[in-house]
Amino acid sequence: MTMAEDYYSILGVSKDASADEIKRAYRNLALQLHPDRNPSKEAGEKFREVNAAYAVLSDPEKRKQYDAYGPAGFSQHYSEEDIFRGFNFEQIFRDMGINIGGMGGEEMFGSLFGQGMRSSNAGQSILYRIDLTLEQIAKGAQQEISVKHVRRCDRCEGSGAEPGSKVVKCPECSGRGQVVTVTTTILGRMQTVTTCGRCGGKGRSYEKRCRACNGKGGVVATEKVTVTIPAGVNEGMRLRLGGMGDFGPGGSGDLYVEVHELRHSTFTREGYDIHAEVKVPFYTAILGGSVSVPTLDGQREITIGEGTQQGKTIVIRGAGITKLRGGGSGDEIVTVNIEIPRSLSQQQRELIERFRESGQEGKRRFGVF
Ligand SMILES: [Zn+2]
Numbered sequence: 001m002t003m004a005e006d007y008y009s010i011l012g013v014s015k016d017a018s019a020d021e022i023k024r025a026y027r028n029l030a031l032q033l034h035p036d037r038n039p040s041k042e043a044g045e046k047f048r049e050v051n052a053a054y055a056v057l058s059d060p061e062k063r064k065q066y067d068a069y070g071p072a073g074f075s076q077h078y079s080e081e082d083i084f085r086g087f088n089f090e091q092i093f094r095d096m097g098i099n100i101g102g103m104g105g106e107e108m109f110g111s112l113f114g115q116g117m118r119s120s121n122a123g124q125s126i127l128y129r130i131d132l133t134l135e136q137i138a139k140g141a142q143q144e145i146s147v148k149h150v151r152r153c154d155r156c157e158g159s160g161a162e163p164g165s166k167v168v169k170c171p172e173c174s175g176r177g178q179v180v181t182v183t184t185t186i187l188g189r190m191q192t193v194t195t196c197g198r199c200g201g202k203g204r205s206y207e208k209r210c211r212a213c214n215g216k217g218g219v220v221a222t223e224k225v226t227v228t229i230p231a232g233v234n235e236g237m238r239l240r241l242g243g244m245g246d247f248g249p250g251g252s253g254d255l256y257v258e259v260h261e262l263r264h265s266t267f268t269r270e271g272y273d274i275h276a277e278v279k280v281p282f283y284t285a286i287l288g289g290s291v292s293v294p295t296l297d298g299q300r301e302i303t304i305g306e307g308t309q310q311g312k313t314i315v316i317r318g319a320g321i322t323k324l325r326g327g328g329s330g331d332e333i334v335t336v337n338i339e340i341p342r343s344l345s346q347q348q349r350e351l352i353e354r355f356r357e358s359g360q361e362g363k364r365r366f367g368v369f
């Protein structure tokens, strides 16, 4: 698993790299590998590693532990959930000036070069990781999550104006809606035109800013959101909840819920199929009978044929995961594990010995084998 790999070499920094160097390295790699810029499977895999590396090395406490345990020891002490706990993509990307916005490459480029293509006063999109059990994935589920985002301010209804306040020409841009900045570079004087941050390009402002949001039009709030998870989703899949991201006067961002599949104690998943093992007493394997096996809907009796061999697989049709795009469900594949008693009573021993003798008689009688 990737967890045991050296995070320093993943980010391409030295062991004594400063927090700033780590941040720079991560930013560069994130821009190269972001799935929207680089949709290849390898890049996606690498992006995940880079994120794990940054989640650990950017957190002084986790970094200390990582340095103390080493890559292999660390992965024994910390699960992937631990590594990403408290790791807020949205915030990190925002702090670094990477606009994942609507996850579009164009938006990321826009922010890279200073001005976004999209309205500068539109709200940001948010990425939220959700942990799902195999049962939830198999049948689909509704899950309530708490999302911290910028909500439209109730007091001013998002306008940023104190109720009853007069409309005036924006003092920042003198009503033009744009601000011109002139910088002197080696290539000469450069003029950049940006949308006015105060009025968001409208050219109008208000005499008094709203008291509740200080004129921003939005307030930070933690809200409960019910996410409907369709059956059959895969690790890393993103569900988009339009307009549930941060509020902005130029439009709200979206909320992306990224699926993370929790490991199951009984089943392993393979596409839409699930695999399980069942213990079968040796006498049932020999004589035939039935055993109880776990399924996603609870225990179920299955028939074991006479003379069943170790490692035989039995398929329970349709007991797997409901397919995402319809077409029924996958199967459950049960592998037989024959149980041999570790000790026998005197009577059992005698019975088995008689069984053995009957076999030898048979050999003598037929003179074969
Ligand atoms: Zn307000």
Ligand SMILES: [Zn+2]
Pocket (backbone or CB within 6 Å): 170, 171, 172, 173, 174, 175, 176, 177, 178, 196, 197, 198, 199, 200, 201, 202, 203, 204
């Ligand atoms: Zn303005």
